[in-house]
Amino acid sequence: MTDAVLIDGKAFAAQLREAIGRRAATLKAEHGLVPGLAAVLVGEDPASQVYVRNKEKQTVEAGMASVGRRLPADVSEADLMTVVAELNADPAVHGILVQLPLPDHIAEKPVIEMIDVAKDVDGFHPLNVGALSSGEEGLVPCTPRGCMMLLHDVLGDLTGMNAVVVGRSNIVGKPIAQLLLAANCTVTIAHSRTKDLPGLCRSADILIAAVGRPQMIKGDWIKPGAAVIDVGINRIEAEGGKTRLVGDVDFEEAVQVAGSITPVPGGVGPMTIACLLENTLIACCRQNGVEVPEG
Ligand code: NDP
Numbered sequence: 001m002t003d004a005v006l007i008d009g010k011a012f013a014a015q016l017r018e019a020i021g022r023r024a025a026t027l028k029a030e031h032g033l034v035p036g037l038a039a040v041l042v043g044e045d046p047a048s049q050v051y052v053r054n055k056e057k058q059t060v061e062a063g064m065a066s067v068g069r070r071l072p073a074d075v076s077e078a079d080l081m082t083v084v085a086e087l088n089a090d091p092a093v094h095g096i097l098v099q100l101p102l103p104d105h106i107a108e109k110p111v112i113e114m115i116d117v118a119k120d121v122d123g124f125h126p127l128n129v130g131a132l133s134s135g136e137e138g139l140v141p142c143t144p145r146g147c148m149m150l151l152h153d154v155l156g157d158l159t160g161m162n163a164v165v166v167g168r169s170n171i172v173g174k175p176i177a178q179l180l181l182a183a184n185c186t187v188t189i190a191h192s193r194t195k196d197l198p199g200l201c202r203s204a205d206i207l208i209a210a211v212g213r214p215q216m217i218k219g220d221w222i223k224p225g226a227a228v229i230d231v232g233i234n235r236i237e238a239e240g241g242k243t244r245l246v247g248d249v250d251f252e253e254a255v256q257v258a259g260s261i262t263p264v265p266g267g268v269g270p271m272t273i274a275c276l277l278e279n280t281l282i283a284c285c286r287q288n289g290v291e292v293p294e295g
Helices: 009-031 046-061 077-089 108-114 126-134 142-155 173-182 197-201 269-287
Strands: 036-042 065-071 095-098 162-166 186-190 206-209 227-230 234-237 243-246
Touching (some): 009 142, 009 269, 036 077, 036 269, 046 269, 065 077, 095 269, 162 173, 162 197, 173 186, 173 206, 186 197
Parallel strands (some): 036 065
Antiparallel strands (some): 234 243
């Protein structure tokens, strides 16, 4: 078996962001609209700070407006809610994301439910979750959308394929399973209580790993020729006291068996922000009753 096709999410996301920039320029020229994305960051978590900074930079590069709200780690839930309410009411803001995780003293659920469903560009609001599962128009979570774009790019039509999703979180596993189902796959969702996970994974034409356990999925769990999408981002110790990022799939083994595979880093990761920008563009168009410009 020859090595798998590498699914280059970094290059795909760069093209997607360029196309979004062109579409934003069309929107401005034809309707005078500039999509605005607000990112609310509570506290000083270094990973969240880097992530929000990247979002803000890429928002501006795509010709959109970025609104940053930084709140101290000890902000009260009531004050955070007030900020969300202000952003809900601001007509220049079309997309709102509250960076998760929030500090322990703030419950995530009421904060997510406070975001105007039309501005919920992360797609985490219960009404958007319901829209996804019932096949209605809504805003779709970004990482799952990015995974589907990569799969369609490499496989084309997914109809009839067996898809196994390992992980059942609300932000990754479950929405990916919904999207695969909508694309006419036969979908199985696996989790920590699944029996014979290796055997189940071997039945998959499409294997999605969204677990958060470094290199858990081995080469002999993979059906020869399968498409493997590795959502996991795990930092492990490397030589010389350094650290490096790996996925949930043992890449070195899997690349010899799979038909196509996403690397970590450079696979799914870059797609998330690109899809967030596209969701903001879509949200802006819907809120203003105008057609979403073609890429
Ligand atoms: P969660 O911790 O919320 O969910 C993990 C899931 O994996 C759970 O459903 C859990 O099962 C399942 N699981 C854990 N251990 C096992 C096991 N041994 N066998 C089978 N299933 C298992 O994680 P997320 O969904 O939020 O994230 C998953 C990974 O994706 C992480 O590495 C995260 O960093 C990454 N990620 C990457 C993003 C990107 O942009 N590329 C965006 C979001 C996340 P159970 O429900 O039974 O506990």
